[in-house]
Amino acid sequence: MRCGQVKFRNGSLEGKATLMKCFVTGGAGFVGSNIVDRLLDDGHEVVCFDDFSTGQRRFLEAAERRGGFGLVRGNIQDADALQTASKGCDTVFHLAANADVRFGPEHPGKDLEQNTVGTFNVLEAMRRNGIARIAFSSTGSVYGESPVIPTPEDAPFPVQTSLYGASKLAGEGLISAYCEAFDMRGWIFRFVSILGERYSHGHVFDFCKSLFQDPSTLRVLGDGTQRKSYLYVKDCVEAIVVAMEKCREKVNILNLGTDEYVKVNDSVRIITNELGVSPFLTYSGGSQGWIGDNPFIFLKCERVRSLGWRPRETIADSIRKTVRYIRDNGWLLEAR
Amino acid sequence: MRCGQVKFRNGSLEGKATLMKCFVTGGAGFVGSNIVDRLLDDGHEVVCFDDFSTGQRRFLEAAERRGGFGLVRGNIQDADALQTASKGCDTVFHLAANADVRFGPEHPGKDLEQNTVGTFNVLEAMRRNGIARIAFSSTGSVYGESPVIPTPEDAPFPVQTSLYGASKLAGEGLISAYCEAFDMRGWIFRFVSILGERYSHGHVFDFCKSLFQDPSTLRVLGDGTQRKSYLYVKDCVEAIVVAMEKCREKVNILNLGTDEYVKVNDSVRIITNELGVSPFLTYSGGSQGWIGDNPFIFLKCERVRSLGWRPRETIADSIRKTVRYIRDNGWLLEAR
Numbered sequence: 001m002r003c004g005q006v007k008f009r010n011g012s013l014e015g016k017a018t019l020m021k022c023f024v025t026g027g028a029g030f031v032g033s034n035i036v037d038r039l040l041d042d043g044h045e046v047v048c049f050d051d052f053s054t055g056q057r058r059f060l061e062a063a064e065r066r067g068g069f070g071l072v073r074g075n076i077q078d079a080d081a082l083q084t085a086s087k088g089c090d091t092v093f094h095l096a097a098n099a100d101v102r103f104g105p106e107h108p109g110k111d112l113e114q115n116t117v118g119t120f121n122v123l124e125a126m127r128r129n130g131i132a133r134i135a136f137s138s139t140g141s142v143y144g145e146s147p148v149i150p151t152p153e154d155a156p157f158p159v160q161t162s163l164y165g166a167s168k169l170a171g172e173g174l175i176s177a178y179c180e181a182f183d184m185r186g187w188i189f190r191f192v193s194i195l196g197e198r199y200s201h202g203h204v205f206d207f208c209k210s211l212f213q214d215p216s217t218l219r220v221l222g223d224g225t226q227r228k229s230y231l232y233v234k235d236c237v238e239a240i241v242v243a244m245e246k247c248r249e250k251v252n253i254l255n256l257g258t259d260e261y262v263k264v265n266d267s268v269r270i271i272t273n274e275l276g277v278s279p280f281l282t283y284s285g286g287s288q289g290w291i292g293d294n295p296f297i298f299l300k301c302e303r304v305r306s307l308g309w310r311p312r313e314t315i316a317d318s319i320r321k322t323v324r325y326i327r328d329n330g331w332l333l334e335a336r
Numbered sequence: 337m338r339c340g341q342v343k344f345r346n347g348s349l350e351g352k353a354t355l356m357k358c359f360v361t362g363g364a365g366f367v368g369s370n371i372v373d374r375l376l377d378d379g380h381e382v383v384c385f386d387d388f389s390t391g392q393r394r395f396l397e398a399a400e401r402r403g404g405f406g407l408v409r410g411n412i413q414d415a416d417a418l419q420t421a422s423k424g425c426d427t428v429f430h431l432a433a434n435a436d437v438r439f440g441p442e443h444p445g446k447d448l449e450q451n452t453v454g455t456f457n458v459l460e461a462m463r464r465n466g467i468a469r470i471a472f473s474s475t476g477s478v479y480g481e482s483p484v485i486p487t488p489e490d491a492p493f494p495v496q497t498s499l500y501g502a503s504k505l506a507g508e509g510l511i512s513a514y515c516e517a518f519d520m521r522g523w524i525f526r527f528v529s530i531l532g533e534r535y536s537h538g539h540v541f542d543f544c545k546s547l548f549q550d551p552s553t554l555r556v557l558g559d560g561t562q563r564k565s566y567l568y569v570k571d572c573v574e575a576i577v578v579a580m581e582k583c584r585e586k587v588n589i590l591n592l593g594t595d596e597y598v599k600v601n602d603s604v605r606i607i608t609n610e611l612g613v614s615p616f617l618t619y620s621g622g623s624q625g626w627i628g629d630n631p632f633i634f635l636k637c638e639r640v641r642s643l644g645w646r647p648r649e650t651i652a653d654s655i656r657k658t659v660r661y662i663r664d665n666g667w668l669l670e671a672r
Contacts, residue, residue, distance in 0.1 A: 108463070108517070112456050116506060120448050127444070143493075144512075156490040157479075159587050161516045166509030170452060173502030176480075180497045181444070251495050 020044045023089035026096030028055025051075040076118035082125040091133040111167035119171035123178045135187040140297035141165035150300035192257035195318040196233030208326045215277040221284045224265035227296045232313035246307045255299035274323040356380045359425035362432030364391025387411040412454035418461040427469040447503035455507035459514045471523040476633035477501035486636035528593035531654040532569030544662045551613040557620045560601035563632045568649035578645045591635035610659040
């Protein structure tokens with residue numbers, strides 16, 4: 001691991017016209033590391049930039065054995081480090097973020113610093129280095145409590161309900177304005193919650209952790225009827241790749257989700273079946289769920305489907321794959 | 337002028353239940369100082385917080401002669417100063433901003449710092465001081481290039497086209513999220529351009545300045561057919577007062593404008609008639625207008641009209657009042 005400009009291990013891939021030199025912020029995170037692997041699979045060069053505050057070095061084990069991969073330990077609050085590390089790249093995948101959606105009155109500035117100012121720093125590094133393409137992981141939370149469900153990209157102008165959503169919306173706005181002002185091109189992806197390999201926080205994780213510790217009982221926050229929409233991480237990555245290939249507007253905004261949702265009780269049943277346990281369920285009650293529980297986010301995904309993309313996994317199978325991954329990677333329960 | 341907590345000159349107005357202790361950021365600016373005067377007229381106490389980077393001490397001459405007024409020189413980048421100065425207030429009017437909409441590639445961080453992070457600092461000062469009400473000067477620029485004109489508050493989710501609009505949208509998002517998280521109440525006003533007494537930047541100002549220097553010619557940027565929507569500053573202030581009285585949602589978002597617009601050529605005719613000059617007009621050509629010229633912003637204002645508010649001035653009369661004000665306040669041409 002080096003700081004400063006990266007030399008690629010196995011030389012440059014230049015010469016193949018469609019190949020990219022990618023700069024992936026948060027590349028050691030859940031979605032980020034899946035993107036890194038996919039980009040390497042497709043023959044692109046990748047510089048991963050991560051501060052390992054929540055990212056895991058082990059998520060990069062496969063990447064680090066391959067050519068065309070470089071790793072820089074750095075924080076997106078550090079504008080100089082960003083500028084140095086991204087030099088020579090042509091496309092940014094900006095995944096680094098405070099992804100802890102839980103309501104945080106004890107540090108209300110965290111989302112602003114990491115998600116809004118951090119995105120500004122990434123854009124400034126791009127502008128200074130002449131990098132013209134950025135993909136951004138936004139969130140369905142930017143729709144607040146939308147009156148339209150499933151929610152399309154051009155839903156009525158929303159009112160923000162979370163600091164997380166507000167900070168991501170601000171990031172979207174900065175990217176769009178930079179695209180307009182500095183002749184960049186942006187792909188903004190509004191995610192539902194993502195599941196799959198390397199998933200390491202959220203309710204499936206919490207349920208598994210609890211069941212490994214004590215398979216006899218499971219406490220469910222809320223009344224279990226809360227609805228949740230999920231997308232499998234490899235379907236998410238595929239959608240990003242397809243959209244960046246096919247959408248050529250200056251600013252391209254796409255919802256990413258499936259056409260289904262599950263109730264928390266369904267999710268609990270799938271998890272317990274997969275683990276072969278039969279816990280006694282207790283409910284905290286109330287429709288709100290746990291602290292920081294989101295309102296129902298269910299996105300209309302016709303725009304990305306019109307590109308030919310379809311999710312390959314159902315939500316049920318995504319949950320099963322996630323549970324298996326968590327079961328087979330006990331170290332992750334300790335790391336978090 | 338004192339720094340630190342303010343003592344009101346003529347004692348407190350406490351005891352009258354409906355009276356407010358107001359903290360006005362940017363209170364020495366164009367709109368801010370008009371709000372200060374109106375609040376004092378209505379019997380409220382006012383602490384004006386301004387760094388005088390663009391605000392004018394002379395705009396506060398009347399206020400400074402009155403009771404219930406305090407002035408603190410400070411910058412909204414200074415979180416501690418904000419917290420100290422706003423202590424004891426119950427309502428914030430957050431007007432301080434970088435209002436220079438012109439495209440600024442030489443300082444792309446200015447809008448973020450002053451309009452987004454500055455708004456965050458104001459909200460943090462409120463949270464720490466237990467201040468629960470905030471009125472915010474946003475802008476019709478947050479609609480980007482709306483497909484719907486006139487544009488209602490719940491127009492399709494816009495794509496940002498300017499760093500200024502993006503920074504104000506981010507401010508809106510922060511305010512909404514704070515209202516949700518910390519039990520505050522917000523009034524967000526999306527302004528068209530404002531005209532009237534103390535107006536000190538924008539195209540009417542530039543035209544007047546040019547004509548005072550040389551009444552024989554006037555250079556018009558663009559082809560003169562660009563459409564502009566304006567609101568008279570006292571109508572704007574009246575709408576803010578009415579909305580804060582009548583709108584009781586957690587987050588109240590209101591467009592502020594008139595039902596008319598003018599073309600730049602109409603505006604030129606009104607200005608030259610008012611000044612009694614007949615310049616030879618030259619045009620730079622193109623529909624875009626000057627650097628940083630906005631797309632046409634024309635807002636649907638049914639929501640604020642449903643409260644009983646009506647603008648008293650036409651755009652033509654607003655322009656005339658503005659021209660007279662600039663003519664009678666030559667010092668302002670030097671100050672800017």
